[in-house]
Amino acid sequence: MIENFAKLAIENGGDITPLVVDSKHTGGLGLTNCSILPINDKLYVNLRNVEYTLLHAEKVKYAHPWGPVVYVHPEDDWKLRTNNFLGVINEDLSDFNYYSKVDTSELDKDPLWEFVGLEDARICHWDNKVFLSGVRRDTTTNGVGRMELSEIEEENGSFKEISRQRLPIPGEAVPDTGKSYCEKNWMPVVDLPYTYVKWCNPVEVVKYNPETKLTEQIYLGKNKLDIDFDFRGGSQVIPYKEDYRIALCHVTSLFKTETGRKNCTYRHRFIVFDKDWNVHGYSKEFNFLGGHVEFSCGMCFHEGNYLITFGFQDNTSFLLRVPETFFDSFIEV
Amino acid sequence: MDKKFKDVLLKFAKDPEDAMNNFDLAYEYHTRGHTASAFSNYLRCAERAKEDELAYESLCRASYCFTSQKRREFTSKAFLKHAQIILPKRPEAYYLLGVHHMNRKEYAEAHVQFTLALEFCDFDCKPLMTFIGYKSKEHLLYQKSKTAWFWDKNHETRQILRDLSAPGVWEKLDEEDQKAVQDDINRIGLLVDSDAFVKYEEKDFVNLKYKFPDAEKIKENRSQVFQDMFVLYMTEGKKKGTYFEIGSGPSHFGSNTVLLEEFGWKGIGVESNPIYVNEHKSRRKNLVLFDDALKLNYEKILDTHFDTTEIDYLQLDIEPAINTFQCLISIPFEKYKFGVITYEHDDYIDFTRSFKNKSRRYLKSYGYELVVADVSPDGKSSYEDWWVHPDLINREVIESIKSTDGTINIKQLMLSE
Numbered sequence: 001m002i003e004n005f006a007k008l009a010i011e012n013g014g015d016i017t018p019l020v021v022d023s024k025h026t027g028g029l030g031l032t033n034c035s036i037l038p039i040n041d042k043l044y045v046n047l048r049n050v051e052y053t054l055l056h057a058e059k060v061k062y063a064h065p066w067g068p069v070v071y072v073h074p075e076d077d078w079k080l081r082t083n084n085f086l087g088v089i090n091e092d093l094s095d096f097n098y099y100s101k102v103d104t105s106e107l108d109k110d111p112l113w114e115f116v117g118l119e120d121a122r123i124c125h126w127d128n129k130v131f132l133s134g135v136r137r138d139t140t141t142n143g144v145g146r147m148e149l150s151e152i153e154e155e156n157g158s159f160k161e162i163s164r165q166r167l168p169i170p171g172e173a174v175p176d177t178g179k180s181y182c183e184k185n186w187m188p189v190v191d192l193p194y195t196y197v198k199w200c201n202p203v204e205v206v207k208y209n210p211e212t213k214l215t216e217q218i219y220l221g222k223n224k225l226d227i228d229f230d231f232r233g234g235s236q237v238i239p240y241k242e243d244y245r246i247a248l249c250h251v252t253s254l255f256k257t258e259t260g261r262k263n264c265t266y267r268h269r270f271i272v273f274d275k276d277w278n279v280h281g282y283s284k285e286f287n288f289l290g291g292h293v294e295f296s297c298g299m300c301f302h303e304g305n306y307l308i309t310f311g312f313q314d315n316t317s318f319l320l321r322v323p324e325t326f327f328d329s330f331i332e333v
Numbered sequence: 334m335d336k337k338f339k340d341v342l343l344k345f346a347k348d349p350e351d352a353m354n355n356f357d358l359a360y361e362y363h364t365r366g367h368t369a370s371a372f373s374n375y376l377r378c379a380e381r382a383k384e385d386e387l388a389y390e391s392l393c394r395a396s397y398c399f400t401s402q403k404r405r406e407f408t409s410k411a412f413l414k415h416a417q418i419i420l421p422k423r424p425e426a427y428y429l430l431g432v433h434h435m436n437r438k439e440y441a442e443a444h445v446q447f448t449l450a451l452e453f454c455d456f457d458c459k460p461l462m463t464f465i466g467y468k469s470k471e472h473l474l475y476q477k478s479k480t481a482w483f484w485d486k487n488h489e490t491r492q493i494l495r496d497l498s499a500p501g502v503w504e505k506l507d508e509e510d511q512k513a514v515q516d517d518i519n520r521i522g523l524l525v526d527s528d529a530f531v532k533y534e535e536k537d538f539v540n541l542k543y544k545f546p547d548a549e550k551i552k553e554n555r556s557q558v559f560q561d562m563f564v565l566y567m568t569e570g571k572k573k574g575t576y577f578e579i580g581s582g583p584s585h586f587g588s589n590t591v592l593l594e595e596f597g598w599k600g601i602g603v604e605s606n607p608i609y610v611n612e613h614k615s616r617r618k619n620l621v622l623f624d625d626a627l628k629l630n631y632e633k634i635l636d637t638h639f640d641t642t643e644i645d646y647l648q649l650d651i652e653p654a655i656n657t658f659q660c661l662i663s664i665p666f667e668k669y670k671f672g673v674i675t676y677e678h679d680d681y682i683d684f685t686r687s688f689k690n691k692s693r694r695y696l697k698s699y700g701y702e703l704v705v706a707d708v709s710p711d712g713k714s715s716y717e718d719w720w721v722h723p724d725l726i727n728r729e730v731i732e733s734i735k736s737t738d739g740t741i742n743i744k745q746l747m748l749s750e
Contacts, residue, residue, distance in 0.1 A: 006346045016346045018334065023366030028402055030369035053369040053402065059380040062392060062410060081746045094334050111719035290349040291373075315369035316362070 001267070002286035006318075012326035017045055017093050019309065019317035020129025021085050025101060029053060031085070032311030036319065037236065038189065039121035039130060043302065044308060045096070046132060047317050051081040053138050054314035058292045060257055067261030069293075080193045082117030084132060086152065086159040093307070093319055098157040102132065103126050104150070104158065107164045111138035115225055118150060120185065122236050124298050126193035130154065132161075132180050133196075134297075135184035139166065139175075146175045146232060147196070149208065167208050170217040171247075190300075200231035203277050219277045231282070235299035235308070244280055245273045246331070248296045248308060251285060252320030265292045270331055288312070300320030337361070345374075352382040355660065356391055368398035374690070385419050390461045392416040397465060406433060424454040425467040431476060432466065434589040436556050447477035471497060471505045475514060482521070491512055494518050495713065502684050508688035511684060529710045531558050531589070531744045540748040543734055546570030547596070555585055558710050558743040560675045561592040563719055564646050566734065567673045567704070567726050574645035576600030577635065577671070579660050581621045582650070584612040589648050589675065594619055601638045603629060604652075623724050626651050632665040637668075643725060647671035658692055666699040674701060674723035681714040691716070696720055705736050705746065712742035 002008065006016050019034055026049050033048040046058035055070045057063040064070040071080065087099020104118075121134035130152045137145040149161040167186075172178035186196035186206070194208040195218070209216065231249040240246035253265045270283040287295050291312045298309035306322040322330075339360045346356040359374030375395035382388035392412045399409035410433055415425035427450030434443035453474035456470040467473070468576035483565040496502060497514050506514060522529065533541070533554040541548060543566040554561050568574055574597075578590050581602030585591050590600060594617065602621040604610050613621035622634070636642070647664070649657050657677055674696065693703065702723050719730055736746055 005348075007348075009341065012348055016342060018338065020365070020370075022368060023368075026367075028368035028371075028398070029369075050369075053372055053399070053405075055372070055376070055408065057376060057380060061380045062376060062388075062412070065411050070408075072399065072408045074402075075407060076404055094339075129737060191711055282368055285468060291377075312370075313373040315373045315426050318366075 002284055003290050004163075004288075005268075005286040006288045006320050007023075008330070009320055009322040009326060010175065013323040014305070014326065015093070015321045017095075017319045017321075019045060019089075019098055019319050021039065021047065021049075021087070021096065025049075025085070027051075029310075031298050031317045032314045032316035033120045033295050034309035034311060034317040034319075035122045035132075035236070036300050036307050036309045037125060037298065038300055038302050039123075039125045043093070043300075043307070044123050044130070045089050045099075045298070045319070046121055047085045047087075047089055047099075047119060048297075048311070049083040049085055049101075050314060051079070051083075052314075056293050056313055059262070063261070068257060068263050069261075078114060079111070080115045082115075082119050084118060084121055086123075086132070089319070093321060098294065100158040102150075102152060103158065103160040107150075107161055109139075113138050113143040115143060118148060120295070120297050122188050122192065123152070123235065124149075124188045133186070133188050135182070136166070137182065143182070144176045145184050147183055147186045149194075149210075163211065165208075165210060166172075168213070168215050168217050170206055171215070171242045187233045187235065187237045188239040188248075189245065191239055191245075197233070197237050197247060197273075197277075200233075200247075200271055200279070201225045201227065201280060204275065205277055221279070225279060229285075231269065234268070234296045237273070237302060238299060240272060243275055245275075247271055248299050250295055266294055268276075268294070270330065281332070288318070339363075346588050349377075350381060352378045352387055352391075355381065356387065359391070360457035363394065363398065366401075368401045371395075372398040373400065379415075379742050381386075386459070386461070386528070389416045389420045389423060389426070390421070391462065393429060393461075393465050394463070396429065399434070399465055406437065408455055409433065422453060422455045423448045423458055424456060424470065424473060425461065425465055427454065428467045428476070429465065431480070434478060438483075440480045444477065444480035444484050444486075447473055447480060450688060451477065452738045468507065468510070469505060470707050471638070472507075472510055475506070475510055478514075478517065485506075485533070489520070490517075494521075495681070499686060503684055503686075515540065515682070527712075529557065530595055531710045532662060533559060533562055533747070534632060534719065540750070541670065542747060551592065553700075556592070557587045558708055558717070559747045560589040560648070560717075560719070562747065563675070563705065564593060564673045565590070565596065567721055567730055568645055569727065569730065571596070571598075571645060573597040573599070574672075575641070576645055576646040577639075578646075578648040579600035579626050580604065580648065580650035580657075580677075581609060581613060582606075582651075584616040585610050589650075590619070590646075591617070593646065600644075600646070601634070610738075611662075626660050627656060627663075629663070631660075631663050632668060635665065635669055641673070643670050645672040645725075647674045649674065650676075650677040652679060654679040658688045659693075661692055661695060670725060671701075671721050672722055674720040675717055676720060677717045680707070681709070681716055689715075693718065698726070702731065703737050704731055704734060705741055706738075707740040708743055710743055712745070714738055715740040 030050045031047040035046045052071045059266040060068045060142045076305045084102040087096040115137040121132035124131040132150045135145045138144045147167040153162045166175040179193040189195040198204045205219035235248040237247040251267045272280040296310040306327045308320045345358040355374040355378035359371045363371035375391040379388040379391040396409045396412035399405040413426045413430045427446045428514045431443040431446035481489040485633040581604040680689040701720045705719040708717040
């Protein structure tokens, strides 16, 4: 278990940068679960702005009266709202060149459930269109979650959602009607349009058809890895070396305190697939900065570095630059 | 991103388990308004801090993050309670909790926090590294005066305001608090009864210590604290005396000259409130000039309205203390002599603590003798001195009432049990 991957990366020539937008746009609330993708020589970054503050007393020393992990909402409004800020960062990765809150107003409907907005969106670029793809849970009264694909249009440095597609699970004719309650963290495969790694063990790959609006399972691994943890979706799946693809997954541990209160840790592993979607290998487990809740929605290769965007405690976003040489040595596959 | 932020982040990234690294990063986020990010690192700092003071400060600041986010008071308060538990003798968490409650108009709860702090805290403890809203013990005390007021503990409010305005304490308040305290005192007064009247009525005659001719005929007086009775005693119940009244006020309520008028005295007053001036015109015989007492040529007025340079009574009563003193030094004492002077120095709300002594030195320099010093309605709120000119007042009378040692409770001075 590597407690501080960021430190290793920095010591090996990497760097870390905070990803922030002006707090006047967010009211100081969290910017987390960020994604990154190079598109036409620009580095696009999406930040999830949550209208709660995650309280995680990691050592359970100064817990909230309700427990060590609490989503702190306004006391008169318990909706878990998400907004997204999309922008382009500068070449030295130190700041945004420009950004805007993604304008979803034309497609928004009155939310039917407590979780509102597109959560944990990954940036995709397929068919020369820019998408944010994440989970939305506000379309039914019981919070059914399905991945969505929001096409984003950029105009004069501002971003607007111009179409929204709700992805059914394979075999589901109409989204939200199948047996699965909540589908999330599908990992978009950046070089295969509309394709996602839906699950990692066994590997399940699905492809959405924007014409038929159906999702097809295109691969299901026959062998399940004999491991005592789950690979849960994280970053996009990106090409790795000549013959592989790689993604960053999270590994959760959900448990309760002695007094029965919910607690959790999120750790990470890189997972490497061959071109046939077999799991070629996976890395050691690690945390980025020792936070017990860290979550990544973005990874890309850019000018000799792997750029990883991750959320820290659901409240903060960082961009970690990991030099290729060190990255490869860490992956060890 | 500025260099400091970057440096702090790099330091944190290299050792995110270090409490101070968490605090520093939290502070950087906090100063930029990113309260959610700041909160995470403050909490991490608190949970990793070896020193209680650092954990305490982090928890207070964590609480403040939620306060800034608004509508998260329950959580915000929870972290202040953690802080209180760590260092129950530090005042900041009590103060911030009190302010929380005040903002929600939960005055009783706020009052409890302020009271506990004042009772149990060590106010000499080492200051925190950063400012978190708490200014001083005196500021906390002032907040308590407000919660007391809204919890109908008005006596306590006044006592606190009195304490805060005392020499040695007053200087510890910053300018903003000094003004606030002064405004509060001006608004509610320092006396339990805002009228603060100690009245004389006919039934009190038997207990009147200082009797004078025809005192038994007085049904009631009008002065606030026996000024009219004092003037008549010193002038031995004089009929057809003369007075000059600066700051006349209402025609009857609290007037020092209504009773004198009933004893046949002539005189004039000066008043800047047109309502009072009109009231005088309709209800009183003697003249009141409508004018600003600070801008008058007193020699000219006295020359115009009096045919003698010896006037029986001078009242000086405009607020605040500095204005009354300005009037005093505008009186042509070289030319005019006054038998009795009641001078309102308002020492209890004169935060310069200077005008009482200045006025005393000034009047003494003109040969006046202090007869009753530091007159108050309650034995605490000294606001007036009573003087005579020994050339015009009988020595035996002066000596009979002379009382210049400590603040005078006027009722105890003037009436027997």
